Amino acid sequence: MDQNWLNAITLNSVDTADKQRRAFTLFTMAFFAIVLITSLVLSNYQIYALPLTIMLVVSDVTIVLCMLYYFRTGALVPVSCIILSIILLLCMALVYTGGKENTALYWLMFYPIVAYVTLGLKVGSVLVAIMYFSSLALLFSPNFGQAHYGQVETSRFLASFSLVILFAAISEYFRQKSHQKIAGITLIEKRDALTDPLTGLANRRYIYEHIQPRLEAEAANYLPMSVLLIDLDNFKSLNDSYGHDFGDQVLIAFTSMLHDKLRGTDIKARYGGEEFIILLPKAGLTIAHSVAEKLRAYVAQKQIPYDVGQSISITCSIGIASLERGSQFSKAIKHADENLYKAKAKGRNLVVSGLSEVN
Numbered sequence: 066m067d068q069n070w071l072n073a074i075t076l077n078s079v080d081t082a083d084k085q086r087r088a089f090t091l092f093t094m095a096f097f098a099i100v101l102i103t104s105l106v107l108s109n110y111q112i113y114a115l116p117l118t119i120m121l122v123v124s125d126v127t128i129v130l131c132m133l134y135y136f137r138t139g140a141l142v143p144v145s146c147i148i149l150s151i152i153l154l155l156c157m158a159l160v161y162t163g164g165k166e167n168t169a170l171y172w173l174m175f176y177p178i179v180a181y182v183t184l185g186l187k188v189g190s191v192l193v194a195i196m197y198f199s200s201l202a203l204l205f206s207p208n209f210g211q212a213h214y215g216q217v218e219t220s221r222f223l224a225s226f227s228l229v230i231l232f233a234a235i236s237e238y239f240r241q242k243s244h245q246k247i248a249g250i251t252l253i254e255k256r257d258a259l260t261d262p263l264t265g266l267a268n269r270r271y272i273y274e275h276i277q278p279r280l281e282a283e284a285a286n287y288l289p290m291s292v293l294l295i296d297l298d299n300f301k302s303l304n305d306s307y308g309h310d311f312g313d314q315v316l317i318a319f320t321s322m323l324h325d326k327l328r329g330t331d332i333k334a335r336y337g338g339e340e341f342i343i344l345l346p347k348a349g350l351t352i353a354h355s356v357a358e359k360l361r362a363y364v365a366q367k368q369i370p371y372d373v374g375q376s377i378s379i380t381c382s383i384g385i386a387s388l389e390r391g392s393q394f395s396k397a398i399k400h401a402d403e404n405l406y407k408a409k410a411k412g413r414n415l416v417v418s419g420l421s422e423v424n
């Protein structure tokens with residue numbers, strides 16, 4: 066069975082909220098970095114060596130440009146990697162020089178938290194590991210850095226920094242797990258709410274909640290579009306003669322016929338009871354009429370097994386309307402329904418089409 070339509074149902078709102086959380090964490094840190102670097106450059110540019118001043122200004126400008134790039138493109142991962150790498154370098158430079166009154170090591174504590182929140186466990190761990198081992202190298206190579214850190218200071222720093230990394234990693238790991246679980250459950254529930262359980266087709270809610278907004282937002286991908294309303298003929302007497310369970314089997318068999326005769330890109334849904342709706346994107350009335358006519362003829366000749374050696378056939382009536390740019394979906398549905406009514410009135414097993422009114 067064609068389930069393509071289910072893949073179109075996503076959790077945009079959940080993903081957007083998670084991205085906002087990561088972006089907000091990153092940019093809060095970036096904001097402090099910009100303020101700190103700018104004030105350092107402004108107050109010390111006379112005493113700093115020129116290469117240091119240039120390095121700080123370039124870092125500052127790059128962070129600002131990265132933020133602007135994110136707001137233009139929404140590309141959070143590359144932007145996070147660049148900003149976090151710059152801040153990693155600046156932190157290591159700080160450890161190298163010792164910072165004001167040898168307090169450099171304190172400023173490393175926030176980094177693992179931001180790295181894990183922003184880039185997740187895998188990529189975050191790479192940056193955190195680089196910071197951790199670079200710090201070790203600087204702390205245990207007495208001739209390498211400019212600053213001297215005492216033994217107690219070094220061991221306390223390593224112990225507390227290791228604990229911060231450990232807790233940040235544990236918290237990110239379980240946050241990711243629970244996020245995936247909740248997102249998975251929410252997606253299943255959302256898909257269930259838009260699926261007809263008997264036929265596996267999309268339901269009426271899918272058409273109004275998922276497709277209708279897209280017709281307005283992505284009109285170029287859909288319009289002109291044809292709307293087919295299909296109703297199985299004399300379904301009540303079929304139920305009465307063969308039983309409700311067999312009626313259900315007929316609905317399932319009819320769904321297979323839809324899949325046989327229509328394309329995967331056509332939108333098919335059970336509109337209610339024994340009524341179905343088909344949307345043919347980028348198809349005018351002429352094409353829609355010929356598609357509907359082929360479907361009608363196919364359904365009429367198809368045998369549905371009833372009992373051993375016994376089978377029945379069904380017929381359907383189809384009303385068509387077209388949805389052009391500027392016309393309303395509700396009006397096209399109404400017009401298709403009127404044409405379906407005409408098809409029934411003219412004796413059933415018929416296709417009736419007509420243009421929908423344009424605003």
Ligand SMILES: Nc1nc2c(ncn2[C@@H]2O[C@H](COP(=O)(O)OP(=O)(O)OP(=O)(O)O)[C@@H](O)[C@H]2O)c(=O)[nH]1
Pocket residue numbers: 263296297298299300301302304308309310311312313316337338339409413
């Ligand atoms: N088996 C089964 N029957 C259903 C289902 N949903 C609706 N029906 C039945 O479909 C029948 C529809 O009957 P009507 O609306 O009178 O239409 P009809 O008998 O098809 O007559 P026309 O539409 O005029 O050709 C009703 O008897 C409903 O109970 C379902 O999920 N399963």
